[in-house]
Amino acid sequence: MIGANVWRRMLGVDRATVIEEIDFDEESETVVVHVRPRRSTKRRCGRCGVRAPGYDQGEGRRNWRTLDLGTLMCFLQADSPRVNCPAHGPTVAQVPWARHGAGHTRHFDDQCAWLVTHTPESTVCELLRVAWRAVGSIIARVVAEGRADHDPFDGLVRIGLDEISYTKGRRYLTIAVDHDTGRLVWAAPGTDNKTLNVSFDLVGDERCQKIRLVSADAAEWIADVVKQRRKNATLRTDSFHVVSWATEALDEVRREVWNQARKGGMRQHAKELKGCRYALWRNPEDLTPTRSASWPGRPRSTRPCTGPTC
Numbered sequence: 001m002i003g004a005n006v007w008r009r010m011l012g013v014d015r016a017t018v019i020e021e022i023d024f025d026e027e028s029e030t031v032v033v034h035v036r037p038r039r040s041t042k043r044r045c046g047r048c049g050v051r052a053p054g055y056d057q058g059e060g061r062r063n064w065r066t067l068d069l070g071t072l073m074c075f076l077q078a079d080s081p082r083v084n085c086p087a088h089g090p091t092v093a094q095v096p097w098a099r100h101g102a103g104h105t106r107h108f109d110d111q112c113a114w115l116v117t118h119t120p121e122s123t124v125c126e127l128l129r130v131a132w133r134a135v136g137s138i139i140a141r142v143v144a145e146g147r148a149d150h151d152p153f154d155g156l157v158r159i160g161l162d163e164i165s166y167t168k169g170r171r172y173l174t175i176a177v178d179h180d181t182g183r184l185v186w187a188a189p190g191t192d193n194k195t196l197n198v199s200f201d202l203v204g205d206e207r208c209q210k211i212r213l214v215s216a217d218a219a220e221w222i223a224d225v226v227k228q229r230r231k232n233a234t235l236r237t238d239s240f241h242v243v244s245w246a247t248e249a250l251d252e253v254r255r256e257v258w259n260q261a262r263k264g265g266m267r268q269h270a271k272e273l274k275g276c277r278y279a280l281w282r283n284p285e286d287l288t289p290t291r292s293a294s295w296p297g298r299p300r301s302t303r304p305c306t307g308p309t310c
């Protein structure tokens, strides 16, 4: 027989939750676990957690979706009374297993939020059997709690600014990352001075003064805003764009030389140049045997290359 401790672990609830009864609904094939908060965690405001006098029974018993038990959907069911908080007035009482206003447990929220950072939202909806609107609400709850505990703009010293496309068509987000933590700290639709100024407004002038280095592509609008908002910061072109421009330039040269070889009747050399695009991106010592074979500069013992690249 499975004891209460094992059930608590399976359901992801702690000792503040009392498990009263476990039912299986044959018709809907769901497990319903009847729970209640332990006395010490009862009658607290759902918004601020302060102990408050009872107000009424609210909407009676309600369900919170929790993580599946194998292939079965599982719900925690409990009363949801209201308390009269001195700061927030009549508010649904806090429960230890879920965030305020949520229809899912804390563990379900956390797993869903983690999944959407690794896989498309449509996959998450199918896997967890939730509507995409519910996923949006879960993300908002988890992010709000994270933001309340940690300000992403605190301690910024070296940041990177860039633009990335989203959805189909030419729609872009401006993003800011913290180079020291590797985390995304801000993102907003648009790629112009106004959009970026909003980011610096959120950081605030005092924290802006602590930013020592900003990396970005060569966009003038980024340089303009950085000079205006943090003129003493060092602005550098990020390595991704430098490498990207260098490889584009290298390929342009390769195509020119290939055309010269082709027009000059150097058929073998033209053929080698045509297939060496990816080999040229690497250092000769890093080439795999396959790539090395397509590199026109490789040493030959029998017939030294006399083509233009050599």
Ligand SMILES: [Zn+2]
Pocket (backbone or CB within 6 Å): 045, 046, 047, 048, 049, 050, 085, 086, 087, 088, 089, 091
């Ligand atoms: Zn309150």
